Amino acid sequence: MKNIKGQNSARKFLENSVKTGRIANSYLFTGPSGVGKLFSAKRFLMAILCKEDMDIAGTCAVCSRVEKKIHPDILWVTPEKNKNIKIDEIRALKDRLSLKPFESVINAAIIEDAHMLRRESSNALLKILEEPPEGTIFILITNKKETLLPTIISRCIEVKFHPLPIDDAKNIIIHEAGVFVASEMAEFLAHFAEGSPGRAIEILKSEVLSRRGEILGMVEQMAPDEKYFYAGWKHESKDDIIEDVEIFIMYLRDIAIAKEGMIKYVVDKSIVDSLWYKMFERYSIDKIYMIIERLVALKKAVEGNINPKLAAQILPRELSGC
Structure with missing residues (x-):
């Protein structure tokens, strides 16, 4: 064994x-x-x-x-x-x-x-x-x-059983994905999947990564006018909302870490130069973590019995921190 x-x-x-x-x-x-x-x-x-x-x-x-x-x-x-x-x-x-x-x-x-x-x-x-x-x-x-x-x-x-250490998860992803995975991408996936190599490989084979740009673009469109935070979210299926929330949680953690000046610990370093980062830069660290906590609670609710369409209405407001 x-x-x-x-x-x-x-x-x-x-x-x-x-x-x-x-x-x-x-x-x-x-x-x-x-x-x-x-x-x-x-x-x-x-x-x-x-x-x-x-x-x-x-x-x-x-x-x-x-x-x-x-x-x-x-x-x-x-x-x-x-x-x-x-x-x-x-x-x-x-x-x-x-x-x-x-x-x-x-x-x-x-x-x-x-x-x-x-x-x-x-x-x-x-x-x-x-x-x-x-x-x-x-x-x-x-x-x-x-x-x-x-x-x-x-x-x-x-x-x-527990989430794996990031290095262990990263190595499993590299060797078990069935396709070539660069070290940087494997580390990103290990963080994004929270130490679950099985989940990371599922993400790699799905459309989640290709949707990252689309999802972040949707949020960036909200930035100039906060009234858009009170509109519904585009994706309304249970699986899509869970994956979208997971992406937001990871990026918000990266933003919080970057604001603390610990850039080397940021998983996706491209976030630092993005409009997404500038949008949340004005928020305090405490407010960012408060939003993360609310997103974690929303994810658990969607995994439970909450109507996904209701969650799609709530998600933009949770991102706003209002």
Whole structure:
């Protein structure tokens, strides 16, 4: 499991579990998205199932099947984006786990995005966790632990994952993006994704970076006339608003750092010569951080249940600091 980067506490705990043979029935991997929870779950199972030394596990045929999600004794529940996990999926999981493993000594079930369990599917899973089939390991993966049933949480051993140090995230982005990424861009992405290399690679493959100029241009158009801060925001979809707010938060942090005279710590140094910087230069450091706090709160609200169109009306006013 030495390939697990930037998650020393989680890696050491899992390694010790394998070395001592004290494997629990149920684990809950928690933490931000894109920081290695799924990667670590695979490595954990490789270390359990592989006949090679734990430090070199990952190269044999068994490990290859685990990596590709085609091992016959590992069952995967992977919901589509924003789709709930239905009770029928949990019932099918229970039926399969009642059978003996095909080629291993254990069966394993990996439930990705476990926070997408509906109430009835959560209750069905809880019954299985209360009386797990012999020789079965469950790994639930989530970045929203607070939405899970407390009774499910209490049945699992929690393994906490955290944002990676920027240098670790940067190196993973460079080596795992699948395309050439310059060191400066990798560092920018590591900061922008807040230490989540998985999220950074998603951003790299999306249109977020190409939208930066458009987004900043929209704000710069507001600068000459503050009445535009009371107009609605152009983007109204949930994902777009979240990404726009993330861009604003990062640039406002850069502006605050630049105003403090610490230019070398600014992630995107081009911001210093932009109209965007001049627009907020008149604000105090305290006011900039107040705007950042309000944007963070708005992002959390959009990730929750707030109507994205309402958020689009609020966003320009939050940027104004009024």
